[in-house]
Amino acid sequence: MRSERERYLDAILAGRRQDAVEAALGALERGMDVRDVYVDVLQEALYEVGRLWQAGRISVATEHLATAITQLVVARLYEKLPRSETMRGRVVLTGVEGELHQVGGNMIADALEADGWDVRFLGTDVPGADVLDAIAAHRADLFGISCTLRQNVPKVSALVDAVRSRFGESRPRILVGGGAFRASGGGSLDVGADAWAPDMREAIVVARSLEADGGR
Ligand code: B12
Numbered sequence: 741m742r743s744e745r746e747r748y749l750d751a752i753l754a755g756r757r758q759d760a761v762e763a764a765l766g767a768l769e770r771g772m773d774v775r776d777v778y779v780d781v782l783q784e785a786l787y788e789v790g791r792l793w794q795a796g797r798i799s800v801a802t803e804h805l806a807t808a809i810t811q812l813v814v815a816r817l818y819e820k821l822p823r824s825e826t827m828r829g830r831v832v833l834t835g836v837e838g839e840l841h842q843v844g845g846n847m848i849a850d851a852l853e854a855d856g857w858d859v860r861f862l863g864t865d866v867p868g869a870d871v872l873d874a875i876a877a878h879r880a881d882l883f884g885i886s887c888t889l890r891q892n893v894p895k896v897s898a899l900v901d902a903v904r905s906r907f908g909e910s911r912p913r914i915l916v917g918g919g920a921f922r923a924s925g926g927g928s929l930d931v932g933a934d935a936w937a938p939d940m941r942e943a944i945v946v947a948r949s950l951e952a953d954g955g956r
Pocket of ligand 1: 804807838842844
């Protein structure tokens with residue numbers, strides 16, 4: 741797995757798109773689960789990109805390049821996710837206003853859709869009022885919020901409050917995640933959500949448990 745990640749990281753840092761695609765798809769051919777490729781290869785490679793950027797060892801241009809290639813690879817992996825036969829509920833997933841990180845949210849959207857949820861992924865930096873309208877239009881059973889920057893956590897709380905106040909007893913269950921929550925172990929950031937999950941694999945499990953839980 742380490743060698744898969746290193747090969748992938750080398751490719752994205754060098755801007756070699758085809759090599760990056762081959763590293764990810766090759767890992768699948770060698771028997772790696774596609775969800776593990778998302779998390780242990782792509783996600784961990786981007787975390788390393790972040791560390792290299794923070795340490796001044798790569799430029800912003802290289803970080804952008806690596807991220808853009810990863811978005812292409814995510815789109816290719818999406819086709820490889822095993823599809824559940826089970827029909828689950830409806831999901832709206834978004835990032836808050838001012839938050840530009842969206843790769844993690846994209847992965848969650850892919851994972852939940854493959855697990856049988858009917859997903860509307862809004863991307864990120866979406867005005868709160870529009871998010872509420874999207875929840876109403878899709879009649880969401882589950883609402884997911886992705887937040888990377890700690891400074892945006894109050895916006896997550898505000899959005900959760902707005903959902904509770906607009907939809908009352910019939911509100912969707914609320915699931916949060918992203919770098920801001922990972923950094924604090926999730927639970928210590930009380931934003932009023934029903935649950936959080938640290939990564940894509942856990943998000944599938946937690947979303948199922950919220951569905952089974954049913955009542956609000
Ligand atoms: C790519 C990137 C960017 C890109 C994002 C492009 C895009 N389209 O997404 C751009 C260039 C825009 C960017 C900008 C900035 N960035 Co930036 N960025 C990154 C980088 C390198 C990778 C992010 C990423 O995609 N990670 C991979 C994904 C898959 O991981 P993830 O988001 O954690 O998602 C997983 C889980 O968290 C979880 N999850 C995510 N969402 C959800 C939602 C739900 C509901 C659930 C259940 C789970 C869940 O599941 C996902 C999959 O397993 C990170 C490094 C890092 N450690 O993440 C820095 C990083 C996040 N950025 C950072 C910073 C500082 C910035 C800027 C402030 C820089 C600046 N001075 O301008 C700006 C802020 C912009 C803004 N307003 O948001 C810091 C944040 C530090 C902090 N703790 O606050 C980091 C950590 C880099 C660093 N080491 O310093 N960035």
